[in-house]
Amino acid sequence: MTSPVALPAGVLAFATRGADWAAFVDRLPRLVASLLQDWSLHVDGAPAHGHTALVVPVRTEDDVPAMLKVGWVEEQTEHEHLALRHWHGRGAVQLLRADPRRGALLLERLESTDLTQAWDLEACEIVGGLYRELHVPAPPPLRRLTTFVSRWTDDLAALSAGAPLPRRLVEQAVSLGRDLAADDASDGTLIHADLHYENVLAGTRAPWLAIDPQPLSGDPHYEPAPMLWNRFDELAGDVRGGLRRRFATLVDAGDLDEDRARDWVIVRMMHNALWRLEDDATEPTQLNPPRRLATDEYLTMCVTIAKAVQE
The missing domain is CATH 3.30.200.20 (Phosphorylase Kinase; domain 1)
Structure with a gap:
C-alpha cells in the first residue's frame, strides 16, 4: 500500500x-x-x-x-x-x-500558534489556568509518578561525590525525592507532565488547549518545572528574577502550594542533571529531556533553576 x-x-x-x-x-x-x-x-x-x-x-x-x-x-x-x-x-x-x-x-485540528511568542508571564498565567482544568482524578491504568521518582532518586543517591554538581543540592534532592515518593498525595491526579510553551496551541472552541501529554497519575505540583527550563536562554540579564517570577506566576495561576511546587522543581532539576551525566545513548523523552545544550551549560541551567526557586 x-x-x-x-x-x-x-x-x-x-x-x-x-x-x-x-x-x-x-x-x-x-x-x-x-x-x-x-x-x-x-x-x-x-x-x-x-x-x-x-x-x-x-x-x-x-x-x-x-x-x-x-x-x-x-x-x-x-x-x-x-x-x-x-x-x-x-x-x-x-x-x-x-x-x-x-x-x-x-x-x-488546532491553530499552529503556540505560546513561544507570548509575553513570558502571560504564558505562565495561561499554563497555570490549564493546570486547573487538567488536574482531575487519574484513570486507573496510568503509571504512577512515585514509581519513577523512587527509581530516579535511588540513582541520584548513588551519584559519585565527584560529580560536577553541588553536593548539598544533590543531597537535598535525594531527601525531598524520597519524602515525595512516600507521600500518598504524590499519586492520584491526572497530570500532563510535559506542559510548556510549545505544548499549548490556540483553538477555536477555547483560546488555548494543551497537546502532547505524557500522562501520569501524579501530583499537580510536579508540573511547573518544564516552564522554567524551556525558553531559559531568554532570561539572560535577570535569570534569577525571571525564574522566580515565572515560578510565582505558575503557582498563583495554578492554585498550587508554593513549598510543595518548589520541592518538586528541585527534585526534577537534579534528576535532569543526573540523566545529563548518564550515557548519551539513552533516548531523550519528556522524562529524560532532550540534550540541546553543551553539558556544562545544561548542568549549570539545572543548578540555577533549583537554586532560584528557593533563594
Missing part, C-alpha cells in the same frame, strides 16, 4: 536513533496509508512532526478538519489516548478516534 504522504526530513532522521527507530520509519508510510483508508480520511496539507511522531492534516469523510498523529509508542506516551479521552476536550485537544496498537490518534 502506497502512502500519499511524503515523510519530512525530520521524520526520516528518526532512523538514526537505532534499529528499532529505523524499523518504525520504514513501516510508517504503510501505516499512514492504512489509517487513511480505514478511517476514511484524506490528506489536507503538508505533514509536520514532533520529537517522536508524524502529524498529518486530514479531513474526515464528513469534511471535518482534523490531525492524524502517528507516533512511537513508549511508556511515557502509551496512555496519551486515555488522558485525552478522560479530559474530553476540557483544557486539552479533543480526541476524535484512537488506535493505541498502531500508535495512532485522530485529533481536532
Whole structure:
C-alpha cells in the first residue's frame, strides 16, 4: 500500500536513533496509508512532526478538519489516548478516534500558534489556568509518578561525590525525592507532565488547549518545572528574577502550594542533571529531556533553576 504522504526530513532522521527507530520509519508510510483508508480520511496539507511522531492534516469523510498523529509508542506516551479521552476536550485537544496498537490518534485540528511568542508571564498565567482544568482524578491504568521518582532518586543517591554538581543540592534532592515518593498525595491526579510553551496551541472552541501529554497519575505540583527550563536562554540579564517570577506566576495561576511546587522543581532539576551525566545513548523523552545544550551549560541551567526557586 502506497502512502500519499511524503515523510519530512525530520521524520526520516528518526532512523538514526537505532534499529528499532529505523524499523518504525520504514513501516510508517504503510501505516499512514492504512489509517487513511480505514478511517476514511484524506490528506489536507503538508505533514509536520514532533520529537517522536508524524502529524498529518486530514479531513474526515464528513469534511471535518482534523490531525492524524502517528507516533512511537513508549511508556511515557502509551496512555496519551486515555488522558485525552478522560479530559474530553476540557483544557486539552479533543480526541476524535484512537488506535493505541498502531500508535495512532485522530485529533481536532488546532491553530499552529503556540505560546513561544507570548509575553513570558502571560504564558505562565495561561499554563497555570490549564493546570486547573487538567488536574482531575487519574484513570486507573496510568503509571504512577512515585514509581519513577523512587527509581530516579535511588540513582541520584548513588551519584559519585565527584560529580560536577553541588553536593548539598544533590543531597537535598535525594531527601525531598524520597519524602515525595512516600507521600500518598504524590499519586492520584491526572497530570500532563510535559506542559510548556510549545505544548499549548490556540483553538477555536477555547483560546488555548494543551497537546502532547505524557500522562501520569501524579501530583499537580510536579508540573511547573518544564516552564522554567524551556525558553531559559531568554532570561539572560535577570535569570534569577525571571525564574522566580515565572515560578510565582505558575503557582498563583495554578492554585498550587508554593513549598510543595518548589520541592518538586528541585527534585526534577537534579534528576535532569543526573540523566545529563548518564550515557548519551539513552533516548531523550519528556522524562529524560532532550540534550540541546553543551553539558556544562545544561548542568549549570539545572543548578540555577533549583537554586532560584528557593533563594
